[in-house]
Amino acid sequence: MCTGRWTAVLIATSALVALSACRIGSAKAPSISVTPSQVGPGAAVRVSGRDWHAGERLTIALNGPNTRPQDGRLVTTALSDASGQFVALFSLPADAAWSGLTEIWVWAYCQDLARVAHASIHYAQPATPTAAANATPTLASPASTALPTATLTPTQSVPMWRGQYYPNTTLSGGPALVRDDALIDFRWGDGAPADGLPTDNFAVRWTGVWPFQVGAYRFFAQLQDGVRIWLDEHVILDQWHAGSGAFYSADAYLDTASHVVRVEYFSAHAAATVRVWWEGLGPDATLTYPDWKGEYFANATLAGTPYLVVNDRSPDFNWATGRPATGMPVDNFSVRWTRSVNLEAGIYRFRARADDGVRLWVDDRAVIDHWQDGALETYWGEIGLLRDSHRIRVEYYEHSVLAVIQVGWELLSNTSTPTVSPTPLPTTQTPASTPTLPPSTPTPMPPTPSPMASLTPAPGVQSTFSVYLPQAFRISRPAVLRELTRIPARGPMAEP
Ligand SMILES: [Ca+2]
Numbered sequence: 132m133c134t135g136r137w138t139a140v141l142i143a144t145s146a147l148v149a150l151s152a153c154r155i156g157s158a159k160a161p162s163i164s165v166t167p168s169q170v171g172p173g174a175a176v177r178v179s180g181r182d183w184h185a186g187e188r189l190t191i192a193l194n195g196p197n198t199r200p201q202d203g204r205l206v207t208t209a210l211s212d213a214s215g216q217f218v219a220l221f222s223l224p225a226d227a228a229w230s231g232l233t234e235i236w237v238w239a240y241c242q243d244l245a246r247v248a249h250a251s252i253h254y255a256q257p258a259t260p261t262a263a264a265n266a267t268p269t270l271a272s273p274a275s276t277a278l279p280t281a282t283l284t285p286t287q288s289v290p291m292w293r294g295q296y297y298p299n300t301t302l303s304g305g306p307a308l309v310r311d312d313a314l315i316d317f318r319w320g321d322g323a324p325a326d327g328l329p330t331d332n333f334a335v336r337w338t339g340v341w342p343f344q345v346g347a348y349r350f351f352a353q354l355q356d357g358v359r360i361w362l363d364e365h366v367i368l369d370q371w372h373a374g375s376g377a378f379y380s381a382d383a384y385l386d387t388a389s390h391v392v393r394v395e396y397f398s399a400h401a402a403a404t405v406r407v408w409w410e411g412l413g414p415d416a417t418l419t420y421p422d423w424k425g426e427y428f429a430n431a432t433l434a435g436t437p438y439l440v441v442n443d444r445s446p447d448f449n450w451a452t453g454r455p456a457t458g459m460p461v462d463n464f465s466v467r468w469t470r471s472v473n474l475e476a477g478i479y480r481f482r483a484r485a486d487d488g489v490r491l492w493v494d495d496r497a498v499i500d501h502w503q504d505g506a507l508e509t510y511w512g513e514i515g516l517l518r519d520s521h522r523i524r525v526e527y528y529e530h531s532v533l534a535v536i537q538v539g540w541e542l543l544s545n546t547s548t549p550t551v552s553p554t555p556l557p558t559t560q561t562p563a564s565t566p567t568l569p570p571s572t573p574t575p576m577p578p579t580p581s582p583m584a585s586l587t588p589a590p591g592v593q594s595t596f597s598v599y600l601p602q603a604f605r606i607s608r609p610a611v612l613r614e615l616t617r618i619p620a621r622g623p624m625a626e627p
């Protein structure tokens with residue numbers, strides 16, 4: 132059906148991209164460009180590369196003019212995407228070794244040095260001691276969000292983190308300090324992050340709008356204590372707890388656009404260390420989504436390549452009249468969420484509140500199907516499941532005005548209980564469209580391997596019964612029992 136076709140189209144598209152990338156990547160000599168061209172110590176530098184091999188891991192290093200790349204000082208690494216491009220950010224080291232050079236070469240090279248490129252930057256003497264490092268709450272006045280002016284001049288064109296520093300671990304009240312940070316890469320140890328902040332029990336919120344090229348990315352966080360990372364308002368990483376040092380990662384697939392990244396971090400009593408960064412992954416990377424894989428499409432029909440793929444904790448969003456991600460439309464978008472869940476055997480009722488359309492499958496069996504425009508409403512569907520890992524797929528689209536989606540389920544009855552629930556809900560869709568049954572009609576439970584009520588046929592004996600459905604059909608036993616299906620039934624039951 133439709134979904135299968137879309138999958139096929141996606142795979143075909145990916146294959147085409149990979150093929151063309153190989154040709155482009157090997158035809159021309161690789162190159163890099165660097166912005167800005169005048170850089171002061173500690174300032175952020177952006178390196179853009181093109182015509183590299185697809186999925187190539189590259190080292191970015193600094194050295195003086197007319198030197199060898201392998202003798203340079205490593206500042207960061209990058210991974211080229213399917214089209215042989217990459218973007219990397221680093222901050223110019225603040226030590227004196229660089230201040231004596233008017234020109235600095237930025238090198239990019241692959242592991243065996245078969246492909247090498249360089250670009251020049253010019254060292255800019257800092258006009259004053261940088262306000263970023265010494266800013267106090269008083270410098271930020273009169274408006275508390277105003278930035279110390281000295282941070283703005285040389286690196287204005289380069290995206291920066293807006294850092295809000297709080298003297299508590301809950302990011303509550305107003306920030307004691309607001310400043311721009313080129314990178315989230317701090318080792319404050321037992322000291323305070325800045326004057327006016329405590330050495331323990333502080334927190335920072337960094338927000339930045341960063342350019343991304345189409346492709347897969349892995350976000351990393353290395354720190355003591357807690358961190359959360361948002362990508363376009365989607366929490367992709369949530370480790371908000373004290374800890375003695377950890378390394379986390381989260382994956383995302385992004386379209387070419389600027390995306391909002393927000394990082395929150397707190398330090399309790401340990402030495403304060405925090406580092407957050409991301410790397411582009413090659414075209415063959417396998418991305419992992421520990422909760423729900425959420426694929427966001429900038430159209431209402433789940434068509435083409437998703438605009439954004441992120442881990443979502445739950446398909447539970449009220450976007451109101453807003454958009455689900457930076458750069459996506461407020462209307463006519465769609466989302467597919469998938470995950471596998473270990474469930475006990477039993478009858479489950481799935482529920483979806485949606486504005487506009489929603490449909491839900493369990494193991495490719497349709498449970499809810501309301502794929503049409505409509506105001507906010509709740510839809511149910513029931514399904515019997517064996518104890519196993521089950522794949523749940525939710526598809527949603529927003530047509531206009533408000534956008535809401537909320538999905539959940541509950542276990543109605545456990546198959547180890549021999550009672551038959553009289554709930555008259557069918558496996559189909561909206562309560563309105565179901566064949567209604569007299570409330571007194573018992574709903575026969577399907578045969579299960581475990582001892583059941585009197586409706587269970589004896590093993591090896593064929594039994595039949597009639598069911599009330601749009602079309603009559605017949606169930607025969609024995610059969611390979613893979614799934615439980617709850618069928619609202621009435622009429623004669625032929626015992627073996
Ligand atoms: Ca809307």
Ligand SMILES: [Ca+2]
Pocket residue numbers: 486487505529530531532533534535
């Ligand atoms: Ca709507």
